[in-house]
Amino acid sequence: MVTRDDDLFAQVLHHRIRDLQPGDPIPASIDLASTYLLPGTPSTHHQYGRWTNPVWDELEAALGLLENAEVVIFPSGMAAIASVLLTHLHTGDRFLLPSDGYYTTRILAEKYLVPNGVEIELCATRDYAARDFAGFRLVWIETPSNPGLDLCDLQDVVARAHAAGAIVVADNTTLTPLGQRPLDLGADVIISADTKAIGGHSDVVFGHVASRNAEIMTAVRDWRKFVGAIPGPFESWLILRSLESFEVRFDRMCTSALVIAERLEQHPAVAAVKYPGLASHTDHELAQRQMTRFGSVIGVTFADAATAERFINDTPYIVPSTSFGGTHTSAERRARWGDAVADGYVRLSIGCEPTEALWSAMKGVLDSLA
Numbered sequence: 001m002v003t004r005d006d007d008l009f010a011q012v013l014h015h016r017i018r019d020l021q022p023g024d025p026i027p028a029s030i031d032l033a034s035t036y037l038l039p040g041t042p043s044t045h046h047q048y049g050r051w052t053n054p055v056w057d058e059l060e061a062a063l064g065l066l067e068n069a070e071v072v073i074f075p076s077g078m079a080a081i082a083s084v085l086l087t088h089l090h091t092g093d094r095f096l097l098p099s100d101g102y103y104t105t106r107i108l109a110e111k112y113l114v115p116n117g118v119e120i121e122l123c124a125t126r127d128y129a130a131r132d133f134a135g136f137r138l139v140w141i142e143t144p145s146n147p148g149l150d151l152c153d154l155q156d157v158v159a160r161a162h163a164a165g166a167i168v169v170a171d172n173t174t175l176t177p178l179g180q181r182p183l184d185l186g187a188d189v190i191i192s193a194d195t196k197a198i199g200g201h202s203d204v205v206f207g208h209v210a211s212r213n214a215e216i217m218t219a220v221r222d223w224r225k226f227v228g229a230i231p232g233p234f235e236s237w238l239i240l241r242s243l244e245s246f247e248v249r250f251d252r253m254c255t256s257a258l259v260i261a262e263r264l265e266q267h268p269a270v271a272a273v274k275y276p277g278l279a280s281h282t283d284h285e286l287a288q289r290q291m292t293r294f295g296s297v298i299g300v301t302f303a304d305a306a307t308a309e310r311f312i313n314d315t316p317y318i319v320p321s322t323s324f325g326g327t328h329t330s331a332e333r334r335a336r337w338g339d340a341v342a343d344g345y346v347r348l349s350i351g352c353e354p355t356e357a358l359w360s361a362m363k364g365v366l367d368s369l370a
């Protein structure tokens, strides 16, 4: 059976090729121009490099197909987040964001929104279920939360937040559109740090905003144009190139993650495993309902920091590094950044290594820790 995601991804791979003429290059070209030939009254699409770029057009069309929405690209996930927050929150507005989500979003809000009269409130992702959204201008969702991997019910939160008059934005970085589609569940906007699985090769920092609301997208596109937070043509091209293998990479990563999460849970050296795909996850039923894949990130808790560090540093196919979603399996103790997780909590990002080779490397170290 061909799923909708299968069909969409096939279109992502082929859409530009349909319009090629004999002799045209198959891949998109990189256009480095900062300015374009522009005689007389300006009427061409490309005029100046801060406003448009042919590679941006290619990438926004491809990501737009994938998201089934309009897309504006940015030079980082944070630039994408800032474009939405700083265009939609003003003096007197109230902003709800997760206390357990990606910490830099909170720092951005505290440093640049609060001094401008925006009131922020924090709520743990699981507590969104009981939260009253009355009076909020904007509600931010991150499910699964990063790094704790807690969930909230997107459809329920969106419906209640909309009834209260709020705009709903979801950070969909961890799952990507191939793992979860917040826009289909009613969210107004998604942001994605494409630095993670969509870029996937640990060689480019990037982001995008997607929405089916033209007014929101005009505000976001204008922000990029006038603030000048624009992605470089080469970085845009790298993401376009990465997109070609994204579905294959993500499939391998999510498939391996489920196998490895199940085995980690059985291993005596491991104190606890958190992964939405496991029956033991508190919100596994919700995960099955709202996610199409369970993702590539696993939360693994060891007895203490020292044991966790040995697992991270001694496993041959684990790269000790921050970030996730790359082709190489990577891991870090999130307590080292001050996240509210146990000292022995490891965020493990499963990469594209053959599953059994990866598990065998992990098991060798785990057996020595048990």
Ligand SMILES: Cc1ncc(COP(=O)(O)O)c(C=O)c1O
Pocket (backbone or CB within 6 Å): 076, 077, 078, 079, 102, 146, 171, 173, 174, 192, 193, 194, 195, 205, 206, 207, 323
């Ligand atoms: C969930 C999430 N959102 C946003 C970001 C920010 O992305 P970037 O580092 O590309 O600015 C990150 C980065 O780690 C992230 O994990």
